[in-house]
Amino acid sequence: MAHKHTHDNIDWPARLSSLRRADELDAPFAREVADRLVDLLGADAKPVIVDIGSGGGGMSAAFAGALAARGGGRIVLSDAVGELLEPATALVRDIAAGTTVEVDAVRADAASDQLADHLPPADLVWASRVVHHLPDQQAAIDGLARVLAPGGWLALSEGGLATRCLPWDLGIGEPGLGNRLTAARDTWFAGMRADMPGARSLPVGWNKVLEAAGLTGVSSFSYVIDHPAPASEAVRLSVVDWIAWMSGAGDDELSASDQATIARLLDPDDEAYAGARDDVFVLGASTVYLGHKPV
Structure with missing residues (x-):
């Protein structure tokens, strides 16, 4: 079921469990970034941090730990x-207790012109x-910049390197399924x-978007998410989530053969079930763009 309170027509509440699993798995990386x-x-004041699109609450939890x-x-x-916001807030409150x-x-x-008023x-x-x-990405960044106090920082995590999870040859179906899943997802996107x-299109890099919003000292850094094989149970389940999300998004772009392979990878009763393979992994990189609001 699509939810009208999002612009992308994605059923985000249905993804809560997978968002939570990814947050738990990636918590050490999130804390380093936080x-x-x-x-x-600075070292003196008690800062205010706003997490826009807080999802499952994993990054807010990392910020709570860093602030404490x-x-x-x-x-x-x-x-x-709201179906994401309420449990995420409860999680972070428990951590901050x-x-x-x-x-x-x-x-x-986050696309509202009145975001800064709230x-x-x-x-x-x-x-x-x-x-x-969001529909107008430049306008959205302009709105996020308005939320900043003078001297505040906007940290925008967008882009990086696509996540890889699967061996090239799985022993079923045609080799290279992971690449075709990524390509199908990109077409869906x-x-x-x-x-x-x-x-509206955004034909420039994110650093240019932050500069256009009036932010200064724009820079970026990237960090690697690396859960290598042999995979733990948590990693294997995260890979199952990844296959389900990618194949669901790009289903129309995948061949019948690939769809049959995916069905086997997602079936806990099949000997090919991805959640039972310790040769899966999670490897990707995320980029964070930083901009400073002049005092």
């Missing part, structure tokens, strides 16, 4: 999907893989944006 970003905010370690602050989760970190939640559409001025705005789901009401 520590790096919180270090930008430096003496406190405030984390505000914001999402358009007994610390000097305040946790709040604001349900809001959120506190932020020392750091974090937005991970949400802007590309282009179609999703083309069908989105009010969508």
Whole structure:
């Protein structure tokens, strides 16, 4: 079922369990990024961090830990999907219990022109893989910049390297399935944006978008997500989630042969079930773009 409170027509509540699994698996990487970003905010004040499109709450949890370690602050989760926002906020509040970190939640559409009216001025705005789901991406970044307090930072996690999970030859179907899944997802994504009401193209890199929003000192860094084989159970289940998501998004672009292979990989009763293979893995890279709001 599609949910009208998102622009991309994706049923995000149905993905909550997979989002949570990915957050738990990638928690050490998220904490490293959170520590790096919180270090930008100075040592004296208790900063305000706003997590736009907070999803399953994993990055907010990482920020809560980073804030607690430096003496406190405030984390505000914001999402358009209440079915995600409520459990994510509960998770982060549990993590922050007994610390000097305040946790709040604001349900809001990140594409709204009034976004800054609903959120506190932020020392750091974090937005991970949400802007590309919005119709006018430049306007959305402009809106995120307005949420920043003077001297605040926008950290935009977009792009990087596509995730790889599967051996080249699985022993069933044609070799190279992982590459075809990624290509099918990319075709679906282009179609999703083309069908989105009010969508506008963005023919420049993300650093140029931050500069156009009036931010200064624009830079970027990338970090690697690496869960190598032999795979733990958590990694294997995450790979099952990845196959299900990628194949569901790009189903129309996949051959009948590939669809049959995917059905076997997703069937716990099949000997080819991906969740029972310790030769799967998760390897990818994410890029974070940083911009500073002038004082």
